[in-house]
Amino acid sequence: MITDRLIDKIIEMQNPTCVGLDTLFDYLPDDMKAGAKTFADAAERVLEFNKKIVDSVCDIVPSVKVQIAYYEMYGVAGMQAYEEILKYAAGKGLVVIADAKRNDIGSTASCYAKTFLGETEVNGNAYKPFPSDYVTVNGYLGTDGIAPFVEQCEKNDKGIFVLVKTSNPSSGELQNLVLENGKPIYEYMGGLVEKWGESTVGKYGYSAVGAVVGATHPTEAARLREVLPHTFFLIPGYGAQGGNAEMLKSCFGANGLGGVVNNSRGILCAYKKNGGTYYDAAREACVAMQKDLSSVIGKMGN
Amino acid sequence: MITDRLIDKIIEMQNPTCVGLDTLFDYLPDDMKAGAKTFADAAERVLEFNKKIVDSVCDIVPSVKVQIAYYEMYGVAGMQAYEEILKYAAGKGLVVIADAKRNDIGSTASCYAKTFLGETEVNGNAYKPFPSDYVTVNGYLGTDGIAPFVEQCEKNDKGIFVLVKTSNPSSGELQNLVLENGKPIYEYMGGLVEKWGESTVGKYGYSAVGAVVGATHPTEAARLREVLPHTFFLIPGYGAQGGNAEMLKSCFGANGLGGVVNNSRGILCAYKKNGGTYYDAAREACVAMQKDLSSVIGKMGN
Numbered sequence: 001m002i003t004d005r006l007i008d009k010i011i012e013m014q015n016p017t018c019v020g021l022d023t024l025f026d027y028l029p030d031d032m033k034a035g036a037k038t039f040a041d042a043a044e045r046v047l048e049f050n051k052k053i054v055d056s057v058c059d060i061v062p063s064v065k066v067q068i069a070y071y072e073m074y075g076v077a078g079m080q081a082y083e084e085i086l087k088y089a090a091g092k093g094l095v096v097i098a099d100a101k102r103n104d105i106g107s108t109a110s111c112y113a114k115t116f117l118g119e120t121e122v123n124g125n126a127y128k129p130f131p132s133d134y135v136t137v138n139g140y141l142g143t144d145g146i147a148p149f150v151e152q153c154e155k156n157d158k159g160i161f162v163l164v165k166t167s168n169p170s171s172g173e174l175q176n177l178v179l180e181n182g183k184p185i186y187e188y189m190g191g192l193v194e195k196w197g198e199s200t201v202g203k204y205g206y207s208a209v210g211a212v213v214g215a216t217h218p219t220e221a222a223r224l225r226e227v228l229p230h231t232f233f234l235i236p237g238y239g240a241q242g243g244n245a246e247m248l249k250s251c252f253g254a255n256g257l258g259g260v261v262n263n264s265r266g267i268l269c270a271y272k273k274n275g276g277t278y279y280d281a282a283r284e285a286c287v288a289m290q291k292d293l294s295s296v297i298g299k300m301g302n
Numbered sequence: 303m304i305t306d307r308l309i310d311k312i313i314e315m316q317n318p319t320c321v322g323l324d325t326l327f328d329y330l331p332d333d334m335k336a337g338a339k340t341f342a343d344a345a346e347r348v349l350e351f352n353k354k355i356v357d358s359v360c361d362i363v364p365s366v367k368v369q370i371a372y373y374e375m376y377g378v379a380g381m382q383a384y385e386e387i388l389k390y391a392a393g394k395g396l397v398v399i400a401d402a403k404r405n406d407i408g409s410t411a412s413c414y415a416k417t418f419l420g421e422t423e424v425n426g427n428a429y430k431p432f433p434s435d436y437v438t439v440n441g442y443l444g445t446d447g448i449a450p451f452v453e454q455c456e457k458n459d460k461g462i463f464v465l466v467k468t469s470n471p472s473s474g475e476l477q478n479l480v481l482e483n484g485k486p487i488y489e490y491m492g493g494l495v496e497k498w499g500e501s502t503v504g505k506y507g508y509s510a511v512g513a514v515v516g517a518t519h520p521t522e523a524a525r526l527r528e529v530l531p532h533t534f535f536l537i538p539g540y541g542a543q544g545g546n547a548e549m550l551k552s553c554f555g556a557n558g559l560g561g562v563v564n565n566s567r568g569i570l571c572a573y574k575k576n577g578g579t580y581y582d583a584a585r586e587a588c589v590a591m592q593k594d595l596s597s598v599i600g601k602m603g604n
Contacts (some may be wrong), residue, residue, distance in 0.1 A: 021411070035425075036425055037424060038424065039422070042422075042424040067406075067410060069410045069414050070410075072432070073422045074418050075417075075431035077387055079381045083377060101404070101463075105468065105470040105538075105543075108371045109371075111326075115375045120341070122375075125339050138403075138440050138442055140442050140468070141465070141472065141473055142519075144470050145470060145472070161403075165444055168407035168444070170446040171444055174442060175442070178481065178482045179479050185476075240421060243426055
């Protein structure tokens with residue numbers, strides 16, 4: 001069961017870090033950028049950069065999150081690089097989260113679910129378009145936009161993370177509105193997530209249907225941890241967005257489990273601040289992040 | 303201004319129809335499906351099918367909506383077909399809506415906005431990844447996830463449609479929840495849309511920031527039409543999803559304007575019901591839809 005395997009790795013490495021491969025071309029060192037003119041050039045360089053990051057960190061972090069926007073922006077060539085980095089990271093043993101925030105009506109959601117978590121058939125020949133362990137989704141359309149993803153989770157041992165309380169400054173504009181029953185929208189969405197996960201709860205008590213809960217909103221995170229006992233969190237916002245270890249502590253239970261913490265720019269661009277090669281600097285940033293997180297969370301899986 | 307141009311075409315053709323190119327491989331006639339084995343085969347056949355549909359209807363409908371899920375499901379080859387059909391439809395004079403329902407934090411939303419509505423630069427060389435006139439977006443993250451799209455709308459004369467009240471059966475699960483001020487969430491989201499559009503109102507009084515409002519929910523649509531005077535609607539749900547002309551009448555004002563009505567399966571698969579070639583049947587379905595809509599809406603732009 002996918003969330004069990006992710007947690008097994010977190011416990012083994014004592015590290016709940018997710019490296020966000022949200023790699024802007026501008027993040028690359030000058031020598032890697034030099035001479036690139038086309039989307040194919042840019043995509044090739046970004047892919048090379050990301051592969052070296054993966055090589056450098058895959059023995060000390062359990063997972064990567066690959067933000068599709070940073071590949072799609074280079075058109076078809078970017079999507080080719082996206083497919084390749086998903087497969088490369090999986091080949092290195094990492095749990096791979098496709099950050100695509102997909103959402104649509106049931107028939108269309110079914111296509112998306114197969115694209116990331118399953119297979120598409122062409123006259124009986126089946127292939128995996130953009131193979132991932134998890135994909136992020138947006139629940140604004142309600143259950144029939146999510147059910148096709150849950151179906152693929154059950155069928156192929158995959159997972160999803162549903163947006164509940166996002167890390168961005170204006171996330172409260174809609175998500176913190178209070179309903180007539182006195183509860184905020186993010187809590188209602190969390191309740192749906194808990195329900196959508198009922199069929200896939202694993203040995204640690206967490207389901208394959210997780211929630212995105214930003215490190216930048218500790219009050220909301222604490223409340224969500226309390227009311228969503230079976231929901232594993234994908235926690236963005238650590239580092240460049242302003243979240244720190246103390247702020248996200250409440251996402252974790254007394255057993256040191258409960259979520260995986262994403263960091264993108266703080267790892268990818270560590271070399272710009274600390275010097276050295278980008279891949280060595282990325283590894284050092286992961287080591288530092290592990291120390292920072294475990295100092296607050298304590299032993300994971302105790 | 304893009305919404306003005308869309309409305310100009312609607313008035314000229316007396317037709318507020320949007321043809322949804324949500325083409326599943328299974329929609330194709332058997333002879334077009336025969337022998338296809340790979341994603342490249344499937345994408346090529348779907349592209350050929352869609353081009354003939356575009357050729358057959360481009361003089362009688364103002365716009366197409368191209369649902370990205372139905373291309374991404376064939377991987378990189380599918381994305382190549384997506385790029386090509388967007389450009390082909392634009393070349394035939396159609397207003398092109400990329401139905402991608404993108405949503406993310408500001409920095410990432412900025413990448414998405416450039417992908418569909420602007421340009422990506424590689425060392426000073428700029429290209430358009432998936433060029434569209436409009437892209438659909440999801441507002442769950444609030445203003446800072448939408449602002450980068452509005453910025454591209456202003457800069458490049460483009461538009462967006464924000465999910466407000468979607469056409470699917472479970473859309474009410476979240477969207478119809480009532481806030482403590484007594485208003486439903488969809489109406490609050492509509493209010494945000496009206497505000498996001500303030501800077502781009504055109505000669506007909508509608509802005510470049512439109513709303514997705516399902517034909518399947520006439521009560522909500524009527525309320526939204528009343529409270530969102532400057533918001534143009536993209537109206538899905540007509541036909542296969544159960545919406546009909548009478549149900550979506552309230553999306554239109556006394557001047558016969560206010561939205562564009564999408565139909566996908568009812569046009570793409572008309573040949574399965576009515577016989578003839580798929581492209582002739584699609585044209586006939588568009589003619590019938592024009593008659594059906596105008597019988598209820600009346601003269602557009604009166």
